[in-house]
Amino acid sequence: MRSRGKRPVQAEREVGHAYAFIALIVRSFLCLVARREWRGGHHLPRRGGYIVVINHTSYLDPLAYGHFQYKNGLPPRFLIKSSLFAVPVIGAVLRATGQIPVERHGHRAADALDAATEALGRGRCVAIYPEGTLTADPGLWPGRAKTGAARLALRTGSQVIPVAQWGAHKIVPPYGNGGRRLRLLPRPTLVVVAGPPVDLSDLYGAELTVPVLREASERIMEAVTSLLEEIREERRPNRAGR
Template sequence: MDENTDQRDAKPGRIGMTYWLIATVVRAANRVFARREWQGGHHLPVAGGYITVINHNSYVDAFAYGHFQYDSGKPPHFFVKASLFKVPVLGAALRATGQIPVERRSTRAADSLRAAYEAVRSGECVAIYPEGTLTRDPELWPGPPKTGAARLALMTRAPVIPVAQWGAHELVPPYARGGRRVRLRPRPTLVVHAGPPVDLSDLYDAGLTVPVLREASSRIMDAVVTLLEDIRGEKRPSGYGT
């Protein structure tokens, strides 16, 4: 296990009791079922709100990244499908931990971006999967980014921290890859690496036009993929992202 020593142990009084209880269970499960390799925690800002952008290759990778992020002392607030807020118990937990409901393809879709904006401006961490969904790539490289993370970043001008994760797909493969649904042995290593903030400063006053959002999205995803290349020890496929 390789964990950053600079990360601060979260306390219930700062986080909220519900979040603390859920995180305690998740952290214990991660320790039982997997090894951990955390790096780059020093890139997470100590003060002020910020945005993290993460690749998505398993239904359970949020627990790996969430563990890493929670240990920094500032828990993540994810975008979550609005329908899940209607599920008994789960919905109550999502609301209690400040997760952000998303209603895609509806007139209320902008509400989630507004809520995320307010969260960042109030000093919270908002975590975003730039792809918007699990990767469809057979080799698990991230798919094309959507523009939501870029839009939020340019609106708030908050730091954007790229994060790459690997290993959760060994526990639960995306779309039951290879016919496996859950694999507990051998114990996988959950790898989470954070990098330095993505520089978008030259785009702040350029307006939220389609070309600007695409450029910002490209920079954000490139930073994530660069970290993922380091984790995997291999380069992205030829022609990737073109």
């Protein structure tokens, strides 16, 4: 079942001219190079701040998921490594669309969490790759989640919506499998599926200890991986340490 309906009114109010223009370019590009299959859009809240957590297999992932999210609800604000904001053109696009820079080291590392908390408080959708980078798994299965998404969710009490996507890696393979070179043929299908909120109800209000953050992170990654199993119609490999 594919979602091709109009954006909800709530999304229209959240989109500035720059975001709408860039979304038009991205949508046109993706429709040209790939088919799309979207499911689970009804799980995305229509208002109020929430967090979306996504698996990461390709540098094209943000465009594929972003298109899905934009057409089904609030436009996403990604947590993105700060170095990309210094890249000409790309940095300007990230700033114009309200993306959130992440300093991975140093005294400003907590700024992204504060900015994401503010965005959630303003009713935004904050999108996070829980692994923090492209998966290193040779089969492109999700790895261990870092604690950032869990910390943000438990700190704010926000809903966490798991999303799995598949197919973008066939256009832009991850490192070690062709780098960032485009592969436009054969034309793949970009599958994006959202699931119901991750149940963290027993952890909200708890002290943010390492065991609590790890438990929340594991639940988040389990929800994403289970969705990916449905898309791929196969079980994840049973690897030690996973």
